[in-house]
Every structure is written in structure tokens, then in C-alpha cells.
Amino acid sequence: MYRIVSAIFLAENIKKIEIEAPRIAKKRKAGQFVMLRNEANGERFPLTIADSDPEKGTITIIAQGAGKSTRELNRKEVGDTIADVVGPLGTPSHIENFGTAVSIGGGVGTAIAYPTAAALKQAGNYVITINGARNKDLVILEEEMKAVSDEAYITTDDGSYGFSGFVTQKLQELIDSGRKIDFVLAIGPIPMMKAVAEVTRPYNIRTMVSLNPIMIDGTGMCGGCRVTVDNQIKFACVDGPEFDAHLVDFKNLSDRNRIYLHEEKQSDEAFAHKCRLPQHT
Amino acid sequence: MIMDARNITTKERLAIPRQEMPAQDPDIRKGNFQEVHLGLTPELAQMEALRCIQCKDPVCIAGCPVNIKIDQFIKLIAEGNFMGAVRKIKEDNVLPAICGRVCPQEDQCEKVCVIGKKREPVAIGNLERFVGDYERLTGQRVDPEMEPPTGKKVAIIGSGPAGLSCANDLARFGHKVVVFEALHELGGVLMYGIPEFRLPKEIVRDELDGLRRMGIEFRTDVVVGRTITIDELMEEEGFDAVFIGVGAGLPWFMGIPGENLVGVLSANEFLTRVNLMKAYAFPSSDTPVFDCKGKSVAVFGGGNTAMDAVRTAKRLGAKHAYIVYRRSEAEMPAREEEIHHAQKEGIEFLLLNIPLEFIGDEKAWLTGVKCQKMELGEPDDSGRRKPVPVEGSEYLLPIDMAVISIGNGSNPLIKQTTPDIEVSRKDTIVVNVNTMETSKENVYAGGDIVTGGATVILAMGAGRTAAAAINEKLAGTAKHYNEW
Ligand SMILES: Cc1cc2nc3c(=O)[nH]c(=O)nc-3n(C[C@H](O)[C@H](O)[C@H](O)COP(=O)(O)OP(=O)(O)OC[C@H]3O[C@@H](n4cnc5c(N)ncnc54)[C@H](O)[C@@H]3O)c2cc1C
Ligand SMILES: Cc1cc2nc3c(=O)[nH]c(=O)nc-3n(C[C@H](O)[C@H](O)[C@H](O)COP(=O)(O)OP(=O)(O)OC[C@H]3O[C@@H](n4cnc5c(N)ncnc54)[C@H](O)[C@@H]3O)c2cc1C
Ligand code: SF4
Ligand code: SF4
Ligand code: FES
Numbered sequence: 173m174y175r176i177v178s179a180i181f182l183a184e185n186i187k188k189i190e191i192e193a194p195r196i197a198k199k200r201k202a203g204q205f206v207m208l209r210n211e212a213n214g215e216r217f218p219l220t221i222a223d224s225d226p227e228k229g230t231i232t233i234i235a236q237g238a239g240k241s242t243r244e245l246n247r248k249e250v251g252d253t254i255a256d257v258v259g260p261l262g263t264p265s266h267i268e269n270f271g272t273a274v275s276i277g278g279g280v281g282t283a284i285a286y287p288t289a290a291a292l293k294q295a296g297n298y299v300i301t302i303n304g305a306r307n308k309d310l311v312i313l314e315e316e317m318k319a320v321s322d323e324a325y326i327t328t329d330d331g332s333y334g335f336s337g338f339v340t341q342k343l344q345e346l347i348d349s350g351r352k353i354d355f356v357l358a359i360g361p362i363p364m365m366k367a368v369a370e371v372t373r374p375y376n377i378r379t380m381v382s383l384n385p386i387m388i389d390g391t392g393m394c395g396g397c398r399v400t401v402d403n404q405i406k407f408a409c410v411d412g413p414e415f416d417a418h419l420v421d422f423k424n425l426s427d428r429n430r431i432y433l434h435e436e437k438q439s440d441e442a443f444a445h446k447c448r449l450p451q452h453t
Numbered sequence: 454m455i456m457d458a459r460n461i462t463t464k465e466r467l468a469i470p471r472q473e474m475p476a477q478d479p480d481i482r483k484g485n486f487q488e489v490h491l492g493l494t495p496e497l498a499q500m501e502a503l504r505c506i507q508c509k510d511p512v513c514i515a516g517c518p519v520n521i522k523i524d525q526f527i528k529l530i531a532e533g534n535f536m537g538a539v540r541k542i543k544e545d546n547v548l549p550a551i552c553g554r555v556c557p558q559e560d561q562c563e564k565v566c567v568i569g570k571k572r573e574p575v576a577i578g579n580l581e582r583f584v585g586d587y588e589r590l591t592g593q594r595v596d597p598e599m600e601p602p603t604g605k606k607v608a609i610i611g612s613g614p615a616g617l618s619c620a621n622d623l624a625r626f627g628h629k630v631v632v633f634e635a636l637h638e639l640g641g642v643l644m645y646g647i648p649e650f651r652l653p654k655e656i657v658r659d660e661l662d663g664l665r666r667m668g669i670e671f672r673t674d675v676v677v678g679r680t681i682t683i684d685e686l687m688e689e690e691g692f693d694a695v696f697i698g699v700g701a702g703l704p705w706f707m708g709i710p711g712e713n714l715v716g717v718l719s720a721n722e723f724l725t726r727v728n729l730m731k732a733y734a735f736p737s738s739d740t741p742v743f744d745c746k747g748k749s750v751a752v753f754g755g756g757n758t759a760m761d762a763v764r765t766a767k768r769l770g771a772k773h774a775y776i777v778y779r780r781s782e783a784e785m786p787a788r789e790e791e792i793h794h795a796q797k798e799g800i801e802f803l804l805l806n807i808p809l810e811f812i813g814d815e816k817a818w819l820t821g822v823k824c825q826k827m828e829l830g831e832p833d834d835s836g837r838r839k840p841v842p843v844e845g846s847e848y849l850l851p852i853d854m855a856v857i858s859i860g861n862g863s864n865p866l867i868k869q870t871t872p873d874i875e876v877s878r879k880d881t882i883v884v885n886v887n888t889m890e891t892s893k894e895n896v897y898a899g900g901d902i903v904t905g906g907a908t909v910i911l912a913m914g915a916g917r918t919a920a921a922a923i924n925e926k927l928a929g930t931a932k933h934y935n936e937w
Binding site for chain 1: 620635636637673674675676679680681703704706711712714715716718720721723725726727731734735736737738739740741743744816817823864865866
């Protein structure tokens, strides 16, 4: 059992939760994740470790309510427990001083990009962050991102805050302005990561993405998380989750992620029916 | 009791037929996950035990990887001394209820039983299972005698049969034992791989309770290498020795076109979803599994894992559940009994067939597999007749789900995080076979991580060998073994 020591909503449906997990806190590096199980009979699902405090022995995760498991997690409050938290899993982000590094986050992807952006800054990069959201209310981690950036941009699809448009438009604008960009990290919905890969491909800018296939064990035993990279099978939970964006078969990933759509909907509806309590923000 | 165990002649013994194990009817069991076999009654067990002629030279013992004193425990059963039989077996095997169920007896103890030369061999496995069940079901647990605490601490990595048997022996020697397990559930393949209908999970849990009573501590959710390294266990957490029993790793795929279509999964994924995550109870458990109802499912492979997967698919409602295997039945590595059970449950065997390509629809969902027929050609170097493709025999088998069950590689995590542990080219851990010690001092390994995918009993045997060596080493009386 892992105890929750703080829990606050950052935006509607996106919650930041700090959990007691001293061993994981001590060990984790940017880019790694944990597998959680809310209760017995719950599923195992992955969340990136957004932050950790080795002294306090806590890790922080930021979850967007996407379906049953994440919604159920986001209902938990301080003092509640989570049955299982395992990690840190995955290969840590490759961090070096590339020169100018652009970190792009879309939606809750901002939370996943945040620790790596911070590590890039610490390694001496000139860090530019571009964080996209559908609208102003969904912007998360604005202050945190600013603190680790030399330049920080926010984009909203509806123009209600910051740059009006997609993150890729902002990136293209930077490239067109003649800025030398040495490294791009893009984390968000699959179409966004694919679009970023297409923007940087002609310029040969080294680009990494963090993939989100469906995971079961997360320890490299089941092969469920396999993705196609450079025409080879890779297991995202051990070989990834970060891969070279220009080599990833995004179509295969989005096809495979649809396998349980029907069942996920069933679970989510049953859960919504069971609680009938409004989600608080 | 019809016959008296003491006054029965050899001729009378030989006249007794092998006692049939009561089982659920195939038509009923293919629709449920309850155990197929119902277990011998005490009467059946005693009758079967009388078939053993108590050889002067019991060759069966050498056929058992852990050398259970087979003649002796069977004699005790024949005499009706079931608890005596429990104690006798437990001198060599701590998990009789499990091994009796899953050992490939036809290749081990029963293969060499002399009765088997002209008749059917003594049902050693069924008797062993009877004894294990008798202990559990009558609640007369034989808790082992423990030596006084030594003050030494040993870490066990992985809670499969290798880790559990090593933990058991070390605890008996008086050492403090802590088992670290990556998953949320203990038992390794016994829990997440082998299905309930073959090995009820209650039995594994009961064995785990026994180990807890011995003072062994279990820590789930710890991925050694990630959460903590072996060096940290030894240097910071004060463990005097470590045993690695992390099992096999990443599943292999076949590398044929279409393998990434939606609906193609590894046997590990399919079985993990169903067994560990209880997907058969979806939606009351959260993890879904491919809905097999009325569908066609093909499993590629011929081992125990393949049989478990295909029979699971059938139980989840598959209309057609196929085994596609490139050789013939004689070469199938699965336990004989599982093959027979599968046949009776209506599993369709497509032997001497290989898949060439998976075919999908415009949404990338699997719709079929292109197969080719094979025939047995000339014997190869190993004397086995090699399957060769039959020209022009390609055909399309319509399927909705494909399960790949062609084996596993080794998980690279230990190697990556403890570079001073020597591994083979296949990433299995290299050990001194007499002690199971690795190239890193006081670190031992055994089970599938050393041998590659093998058997429960071999993993257990390795765990016990390691425990004995660790005990000697910690007592400072280790002999020097040089041969590697
Ligand atoms: C390495 C990694 C890191 C992640 N980090 C974060 C994070 O920091 N914050 C965050 O909000 N989300 C993160 N995700 C996504 C998160 O795991 C899914 O949103 C979550 O599992 C959905 O489960 P659900 O039951 O709530 O929704 P469901 O209704 O079950 O699923 C919604 C969608 O989530 C995906 N999904 C479902 N089950 C799984 C699973 N077991 N593993 C992976 N994806 C699944 C599928 O694409 C599905 O269509 C991460 C995913 C991965 C692979
Ligand atoms: C479906 C299936 C059916 C089988 N049927 C039979 C059968 O009928 N008869 C038979 O004899 N054999 C059978 N086998 C083979 C048998 O189960 C294995 O040979 C045996 O379980 C190996 O034991 P082990 O202790 O080495 O490893 P495992 O049983 O694999 O256990 C290893 C454990 O270590 C854990 N682990 C892995 N990495 C780490 C880490 N880094 N840190 C902490 N923990 C870790 C794993 O989660 C797992 O729980 C079958 C195997 C499968 C998959
Ligand atoms: S452990 Fe296995 S091989 Fe040994 S006697 Fe029992 S069933 Fe036979
Ligand atoms: S070889 Fe067969 S008959 Fe002889 S002792 Fe062993 S089990 Fe009994
Ligand atoms: S989630 Fe099972 S191997 Fe990656």
C-alpha cells in the first residue's frame, strides 16, 4: 500500500498526486515511469514520474482522467492509498548538452515532458518549452515549465491563451526564424508527436518522442507494449518509452492502441454509473 | 482396502491396472476454469500405490531431477500412512501438490519406471499430487524443522519455483530470508502463466502461507535492477548473499509480415491478462482481454504454454481454437496429458503447418493467417526428421486472434545493472553447476534465467542446490569448486 500525501487538481480532470514511495524516489531519473494498481482487481497502468523528493521519500505523478483507472485514481485524496506502485521503470531519457533543446508538451504530455525538460536545463542546454492545450483552462504546469526554460511558450488551439494554434506551428515559426535547434523532445497525443516528427525531419533535427502503448506488466515479460521502430520490434517498457521520432511507426501504434476501445468504454461507463458523483476540479 | 500391502505378491501387483484419475467431463470443463483433474481418492491412491513392485534398485529415483525417494513414499501410501508419505516427499521436494500436477512425468520418473516396460508405469505424479493435496486438505501441515537463527541475511530475487525452493531451504538453515518480486502477486509462472484449470491458485497461495509461517518475508512491487540493485542489496541493505531466480524474459515473435496487426499477441500477454489480471472476470476486474466468444483463435507453438493458451481461448468461448505447429505430435514439447486433454476439449490441431504471413483489414485488425503445409523430410544431424515445406500448399486460415507461443529470451535487466555477473551469448546467467554461484561472489542464480525456459522441477532443484551452497559458504565451510 502506498499512501498519498498530497493531491490537487491542476486543471479540470488533471490531478497532481504525491505518493510515499521512498525507494522509487531515491532511484528515479527523468523519463522513467511507474506502474500503478489502484485496488485489488484493478488494472496495471503506467504514469510518468513527474517529480520526486528523495529526502521526503515521495514521488509525484500527474494523471489525466482518460478512463476508469485514471478517473478512479483521481478521486483519491490525501491519506488514501494505492495498492501497488512499481518502478522506476523504462530507460531514463538520454540527457546531454545538445545546445538548444526544445521541449514540446501536448495536453497531459506536458507533465511527462516536464522532468526531462528540467534535466536538459540542468545539463546546460538552452531550453525552449512549447506547451499546448486545447484552451486556457487546460494549461498545466505553466510556472514549473517557466522555471526550467530559457524561453517558454504556451499555445492554445482556440487562442484563448498564449500563441493561437498548434505546437507544431510554434515550432515551425522558431525554425523559420533561423534559430539553430539541436534537439527536440515531443510528448503528447500520437497525432501531435507524428506532426512534430514531420516538422523536424527535413531539417534532420534529432527528435525524441515518448510512446504510450498499452502496457500490462511493465517489466518486459508480456510483449504487449511492443512498438515498431526502424522496422524492428521494441518493447516500450524496457527499451523505451522514448524513441527516435523519425524511426517510429506511429500508425502501427495508434492502430494497436485501439484494440480494447470497446472494453475501455464499458469499464468507464460502469464506473461512471457506479459513482454518479460529479468530478471535482 | 481390498488388498493388504504387506501380503501382496508381485504377480498380484502387476495385475492391477493403472488407476484412472477422475476428471471433469471434457464437454463441461471446456466451458469453465475449474481444475480438469479431480484428484485420486484415498482408495484409488492406495490401489495405485500397490502397483509399485518396490524395486531393489528403484530406477525411477534417478529419473526425478530432485531424486524423490519414490519407492519409499509410495510404500507409505500403500500402507495407508499418508502423512508419513508427505514427510518422506518433503525431504526432497517442498512443492509436491504442484510438481505432481505439472511435471512432465512421462519424460522423467514415469519414463524409467520398470512397470512401464510392458504395462503402464506407476502413476508417480498422481500419487505425489495426492499426497500434497492430502496434507493441504486435511489441514495437517508438516511445517519443517528450523535450525536456530544464524544472523545471516539472504535476498531472493523472483518468487517463482526457483526462488521459493531456495528461500525454503535457507530459512530452514536458520538464515533470514527476504524475497523480492517485481509483480504484485507472488509465485512467478505458477501464478501468471499456468492457468487455474491446471494448477489452482489456491494451492500456490497455500504454499506461500507455509513459507510465511517459516518467517520468510515477501516484498512485492520491487523490480531488482530498477527499484534497487544487487550491489545495493549487498552493500547497503546488509544481505550476505543473493539468489537470482528471475525466470525467462521477453517473448519471442516470429518475424513474419503482419505480426503487428491488432489481434496478434504473445502467449505471455494473453495468459497474464487472463490469469494474473483476472481478465476472464471482466468487467468486474478492470483488465480486458480479447473477446474470444464465437471467434477463431490460432495459437502458434507446441509447448505447455501453447496448450495453456489454446485451452484458455476455448474456455473464453472461442468457436475454433487451433494449434498451429510445424512438426508432428510426437515432437510437441508439451506434457502428454495436456495434449490429450486439449484434443478431448475440441482443440483443432493443425500439425505440420507453418504460418507465412498475417493478413489484416483496412483498420489493421487481424483477419487471417496464410499457412503452408509441411512434410517430414530426411532425418537431420539430430536424427529428427526435418519438416520441409510442401510446394503449392499455401492456404488462408481465417482467424480473429493469433497467439504466439514460440518461447522467450532472457530479461536483460540484471545484466544491464550488474555488469560483473557473467552472461552467455543468449543472456542467460552463467553459473558453476555444482553451486549455482555466478561470476560475482556470493551471488547465485537458478531456474529459467540460467537454463532458458525449462521446467518447474528443474527450477526447484536449482534453487535447492544454490541454498545448500549458500549455506556452506555462509558457514565459512565452502569447498572450492574450480570446474565451471
Ligand atoms: C510510459 C507511459 C507513461 C504515461 N504517463 C502518463 C502520465 O504521466 N499522465 C497521464 O495522464 N497519462 C500517462 N500515460 C497514459 C496512461 O497510462 C493512460 O491514460 C491510462 O492507462 C488510461 O487508463 P484508463 O483505464 O484510465 O483509461 P482507458 O479507458 O482504459 O484507456 C484510455 C486510453 O488509454 C490508453 N491505455 C489504456 N490502458 C492502458 C495501459 N494499461 N497502458 C497504457 N495505456 C493504456 C489507451 O490508448 C486507451 O485508449 C502514460 C502512458 C505510458 C505508456
Ligand atoms: C504458460 C506456461 C506453462 C508452463 N507449464 C509447465 C508445466 O506444465 N510443467 C513444467 O514443469 N513447467 C512448465 N512451464 C515452465 C515453468 O513454469 C518454468 O520453467 C518455471 O516457472 C521457472 O521457474 P523460475 O523460478 O526460474 O522462474 P519464474 O517462474 O518465471 O519466476 C520468476 C519470477 O521472478 C520475477 N522477476 C523477474 N524479474 C525480476 C526482477 N528484476 N526483480 C524481481 N523479480 C523479478 C518474475 O515476476 C517472476 O515472478 C510453463 C511455463 C509457462 C509460461
Ligand atoms: S518431482 Fe516430478 S519427476 Fe520427481 S517424482 Fe515428482 S513428478 Fe516425478
Ligand atoms: S521403478 Fe516403478 S515399480 Fe520400481 S520402485 Fe520405482 S515406481 Fe516402483
Ligand atoms: S508491458 Fe509487458 S513487456 Fe512491456
